Amino acid sequence: MSHLTLISNENFETTAASVPHSVSDDALLDAYSQAVIRVAEQVGPSVVNIEVYQPQRRRHAVASEAQGNGSGFLITPDGYILTNSHVVHGASRIEVTLADGRKGTAELIGDDPDTDLAVIRIHAANLVPAKLGDSQAIRVGQLVVAIGNPYGFQATVTAGVVSALGRSLRARSGRLLNDVIQTDAALNPGNSGGPLVASNGEVIGVNTAIILPAQGICFATAINTAKFVTAALIMEGRIRRGYIGVSGQNVPLHRRLVRYHDLPVETGVLVLSTELGSPANQAGLIQGDVIVGLDDEPIASIDDLHRRLTGERVGLRSTLIVIRGTEKLQVTITPEESRSKG
Structure with missing residues (x-):
């Protein structure tokens, strides 16, 4: 015998009232809009327009200036502005327009192409940093x-x-x-x-x-x-990074070498050449060597090598782990400060 539970109108109304109403689409869109408006009003006064002038030589060697533009934003009350390196790199003159319409010339404090970041500065009063x-x-x-x-x-x-x-x-x-x-x-x-x-x-x-x-x-x-x-x-005005003077490419390692030497990586950096007088050249690295480690850190790619060559390693004796033929060697090397050589 089946049982049928009856709900009176009174009980049904009470049950329905206890279920929260879903938020309407209009309310959701309004909340979204208000969030965007709030952000724009709060941060907008910190955003600047950057006009960049760069020297440009033409056929008759007459120097003119090419103009480009980008964006930036104030990060301190005394006028430091953060922007992209590719916006201001190589500029002969930088003009900044503030959100309130004021204009002025900015000086380049420093730029770092490796992270595509740069800092410029403008001297003005009543600045609003983000x-x-x-x-x-x-x-x-x-x-x-x-x-x-x-x-x-x-x-x-x-x-x-x-x-x-x-x-x-x-x-x-x-x-x-x-x-x-x-x-x-x-x-x-x-x-x-x-x-x-x-x-x-x-x-x-x-x-x-x-x-x-x-x-x-x-x-x-x-x-x-x-x-x-x-x-x-x-x-x-710059970022310090280590440099050893190697031109290389990523290569896979033979499985037998990986197992025999118990290597933590299955790929490494093949040395194609070394710059004359560079730390790698002085340390005795030769074409055909494969770099697989730097001190206690594994190196599986050129990007790994770049990440490990921090400014803290400049001038410090380090040990490269290298596969030469079938041998695993330890090569002592002292990184120098990078001068945008890679």
């Missing part, structure tokens, strides 16, 4: 807002989400830039150097690249990377 956040605290899917000057259209605001974290991107210098943020917030030429902002108004990235003709695939350098680079550029 608040820097923590890029390690962001999550895939969260709302982000990009502010910049695409094609010279000042104070353009676009919104999207964090599409992915921990991406790697090749800088124009050839080095690999790690911990890059991927977003679908629309970026265009001229957005470079502008801030990528979380919904709380804190900058979590520096907009740096787009992929053409792809849509919705844009990248920003994580603000935690930018904090480190910015501090070094303001203090010294």
